[in-house]
Amino acid sequence: MSAVAQTGTAPDALPPLEGVERMIGAIVLSGATFMTVLDVTVANVSIPTIAGDLGVSPTQGTWIITSYAVANAIAMPLTGWLTTRFGQVRLIVTSILLFTIASWLCGLAPNIESLIACRILQGLVAGPMVPLSQALLLTTFPRERAGFALALWSMTALIAPITGPLIGGWISEEASWPWIFYINIPVGLLAAAVTWQIYRPRETPTKRVPVDVIGLVLLVVWVGALQIMLDKGKELDWFNSGEIVLLGCVAAAGFVTFLVWELMDNPHPIVDVRLFAVRNYWSATLTLSVGYAVFFGTSVILPLWLQIQMGYTQTWAGLMMMPFGILAMFLAPLIGRSIQRNDVRVLASGGFLLFGVVSYMRSCFALDADVWTIAFPTFLQGAANVMFFLPLTALALAGLPKERIPAATGLNNFMRFTFGAFGASAGVTLWDDRTALHRAQLVEHVTPYDPPTGAAIDALQASGLTAEQALAQVERMIDAQARMMGTNDIFWISAALFVVLAAMVWIARPATGFGRSSSGPTEM
Numbered sequence: 276m277s278a279v280a281q282t283g284t285a286p287d288a289l290p291p292l293e294g295v296e297r298m299i300g301a302i303v304l305s306g307a308t309f310m311t312v313l314d315v316t317v318a319n320v321s322i323p324t325i326a327g328d329l330g331v332s333p334t335q336g337t338w339i340i341t342s343y344a345v346a347n348a349i350a351m352p353l354t355g356w357l358t359t360r361f362g363q364v365r366l367i368v369t370s371i372l373l374f375t376i377a378s379w380l381c382g383l384a385p386n387i388e389s390l391i392a393c394r395i396l397q398g399l400v401a402g403p404m405v406p407l408s409q410a411l412l413l414t415t416f417p418r419e420r421a422g423f424a425l426a427l428w429s430m431t432a433l434i435a436p437i438t439g440p441l442i443g444g445w446i447s448e449e450a451s452w453p454w455i456f457y458i459n460i461p462v463g464l465l466a467a468a469v470t471w472q473i474y475r476p477r478e479t480p481t482k483r484v485p486v487d488v489i490g491l492v493l494l495v496v497w498v499g500a501l502q503i504m505l506d507k508g509k510e511l512d513w514f515n516s517g518e519i520v521l522l523g524c525v526a527a528a529g530f531v532t533f534l535v536w537e538l539m540d541n542p543h544p545i546v547d548v549r550l551f552a553v554r555n556y557w558s559a560t561l562t563l564s565v566g567y568a569v570f571f572g573t574s575v576i577l578p579l580w581l582q583i584q585m586g587y588t589q590t591w592a593g594l595m596m597m598p599f600g601i602l603a604m605f606l607a608p609l610i611g612r613s614i615q616r617n618d619v620r621v622l623a624s625g626g627f628l629l630f631g632v633v634s635y636m637r638s639c640f641a642l643d644a645d646v647w648t649i650a651f652p653t654f655l656q657g658a659a660n661v662m663f664f665l666p667l668t669a670l671a672l673a674g675l676p677k678e679r680i681p682a683a684t685g686l687n688n689f690m691r692f693t694f695g696a697f698g699a700s701a702g703v704t705l706w707d708d709r710t711a712l713h714r715a716q717l718v719e720h721v722t723p724y725d726p727p728t729g730a731a732i733d734a735l736q737a738s739g740l741t742a743e744q745a746l747a748q749v750e751r752m753i754d755a756q757a758r759m760m761g762t763n764d765i766f767w768i769s770a771a772l773f774v775v776l777a778a779m780v781w782i783a784r785p786a787t788g789f790g791r792s793s794s795g796p797t798e799m
Contacts (some may be wrong), residue, residue: 276487277569282787291414291415291416291417291661292416292473295601296473296536297415298415299416299473300339300411300412300470300473300474301412301415301416301471302386302423302775303465303466303469303470303473304408304411304412304415304428304470304582305408305412305428306409306431306462307367307371307408307470308404308405308409308428308431309431309464310459310462310463310466311347311372311374311401311404311405312405312431313439313582314343314378314397314439314459316402316437316771317442317443317455318339318340318438318443318452318455318674320415321443321446321452321455322336322337322339322340322398322451322579323336323579323582323583324447324705324714325339325390326387326449328387329387330386330387330388331387333793334462335387335510336387336433336453336759337575337700337703338391339387340699341391341396341502341505341573341698341699341700342391342394342395342732343394343395343397343398344398344692344693344695344696344699345398345498345499345693345696346395346396346397346398346399346402346577347398347399347401347402347405347692348398348688348689348692348693348695348696349396349398349402349494349495349498349499349689349693350399350400350401350403350499350631351402351406351685351686351692352494352545352546352685352686352689353402353486354366354402354403354406354407354547354685355405355547355682355685356484356486356487357403358403358407358479359481359482359484360481360482360483360484361408362478362479362480363410363411363474363478363479364411364470364471364475364476364477364478364479365478366407367403367404367407367408367411367466367470367474368372368467368470368471369406370401370402370403370407370468371401371463371467372463372464372467374399374401374404375459375460375463375464375465375467377393377396377397377400377401377462378397378456378457378459379456379457379460380393380397381393381394381397381453381456382453382454382455382456382457383453384453385618389791397493406535406684407686408428409428409499409684409794410621410684411474411573412428413680414445414477424611428532435696436716438798442455442458442591442593443455443593444462445590445593446458448588448590449572455498456595456603467516472655472665478780478789482496484543485543486545487541487543487545489536489542490533490536490537490541490544490545490546491545493529493532493533493536494533494545494546494660496525496533497525497526497527497529497530497533498534498693499529500522500525500526500529500674501526501530501697502696502697502700502731503521503522504522504523504526505697505700505701505704507519507522508704519671523787528622534548540753542773543722546686547682547683547686548686550675550679550682550686553674553675554782554783554784555670555671555673555674555783555784556671556672556675556683558684558779558780558782558783559667559668559670559783560671560690560691560781561670561779561781562623562667562688562776562780562782563663563664563667563668563687563690563691564629564690564693564695564773565693565694565776565779566630566638566667566773566776567664567694567695567698568694568695568697568698568701569697569698569769569772569773569776570630570660570695570698571696571698571699572695572698572699572701572702572703572765572769573634573637573702573765573766573769574596575699575702575703576703576706576762577594577596577637578592578593578595578704578763579703580762581595581649582658583758584642584755584758584759585642587661588651588668593616593651595646595649595653597653598650598651598653598654598657599653599654599656599657599660601654601657602654602657602658602661603657603661604660606657606658606662607661607665608659610622610661610662610665611665611667614669614788617669618785619666619669619670619673620666620670620769620781620783620785621665622662623662623663623664623666623667623670624777624778624779624781625662625726625777626658626659626660626661626663626664626666627659627663627773627776627777627780628638628661628773628774628777629655629658629659629660629662629775630656630660630663630769630772630773631749631770631771631773631774631777632650633652633653633656633659634653634766634772635654635761635766635767635768636651636652636655636771637766637767637769638763638764638766638767638770639654640651640759640762640763640766641759641760642755642756659787663776666762667780668687670688672684672687672781692749702765705764705765705768706761706762707761708759708761709760709761709764709765710760711754711761711762712761713757713760713761713764714754714757717753717756717757718753720723720763721749721753728749731745732746732749733754734744735745735749755769759771781783
């Protein structure tokens with residue numbers, strides 16, 4: 276490896292920012308994070324509109340979400356190498372500018388194929404933004420306020436996915452769906468300019484290092500194959516299809532080969548999988564990733580159910596997600612301070628249990644559910660998200676040496692985003708499957724010899740409908756009830772998973788505060 280000296284200063288040699296400069300720096304970095312994470316869900320409630328305009332089904336339209344999330348996840352592990360090669364500040368500013376250009380191209384896309392391609396590009400260039408904003412924000416504040424810095428970052432990272440449906444729905448109704456991408460242009464240009472102005476003197480040293488090309492290719496192959504398999508599985512009847520079997524084999528073989536390659540004596544691995552030898556890191560990262568997958572999968576399904584089944588407009592479907600932000604904004608700073616003093620496992624476990632309560636409440640929804648019945652669990656969810664997301668992030672990084680933090684945050688975010696994309700695909704597929712199962716079971720009882728069915732048809736005919744119209748109305752009622760029962764199943768399963776995750780938290784060793792644990796980094 277040949278090293279080329281560049282201008283820059285090691286982050287530890289620089290003092291934290293002060294006063295107005297610190298405040299502006301924190302705002303602009305949080306804004307960059309918000310913009311990136313917002314685009315994960317900004318299209319959620321707009322999928323029916325976008326799919327209709329581009330001539331595809333809403334189920335196919337979910338590729339707009341998952342393509343971005345998977346591309347974003349794949350690009351994250353490259354952050355460490357890119358930072359070493361180009362420097363933190365140059366990299367994040369370049370990423371913001373390229374993200375802005377990709378957003379503009381998404382708005383111009385004339386068909387679903389080009390939109391998905393632009394979303395992949397958007398996700399790839401956005402990959403370094405999340406871990407870099409987190410790393411730079413931690414250098415902006417003094418060490419004793421690291422918990423607050425992490426709370427500020429996590430608050431934007433958590434509120435953005437919930438704000439996305441509201442912004443996307445409102446823009447799609449008041450203007451047109453391309454504007455959900457065009458709004459990134461002024462925000463991106465401003466964020467890039469301010470970030471460069473404030474952080475340019477704090478550029479990190481750079482050197483030329485080789486990139487792990489084989490590791491990168493293997494990563495793209497197995498993650499891409501698995502995501503395509505999940506997205507196409509229902510359409511192709513899963514493992515009754517040769518294409519799905521092939522994708523599954525490619526994903527499995529690619530993952531094993533990738534793991535073996537990264538564990539070899541490679542001085543510059545694309546993913547530092549040896550981090551998973553640290554007990555707190557692997558347990559916290561895995562628990563956080565699975566929890567995010569369940570959260571993100573239900574976050575995709577809920578607005579779709581509100582529009583498809585409950586007749587909500589895009590704006591109202593987005594508004595129903597907004598109560599989440601109330602508790603999240605108030606509790607994030609408090610949780611950030613409390614992790615400096617308390618065992619974070621208690622907070623994370625409590626967050627998952629509260630999430631289980633929220634999911635159970637949603638599993639009791641009915642077709643006559645009113646606005647308050649739907650909004651109250653979302654209000655509670657804000658507390659649940661902050662209680663598990665922030666403590667588990669701190670737990671994963673507890674005790675790691677500073678030089679491993681960039682790789683650790685990149686891998687942690689890669690796992691979270693990848694699991695989130697898988698959760699969205701698996702959730703929608705399971706939702707449709709459970710709906711189809713319930714419909715088949717309900718239809719079995721719709722016969723001329725079934726008294727309730729006969730009574731319903733007689734009542735409909737008595738109201739003025741013909742026999743054919745009455746049967747059509749009964750069929751619509753069956754479809755609505757089947758979809759409702761399928762939705763209840765999804766949330767009931769989610770509740771059970773959150774209870775399991777509350778127990779998984781305790782695999783980690785005790786840890787209090789950010790960047791330290793009771794016994795240091797613990798190897799398996």
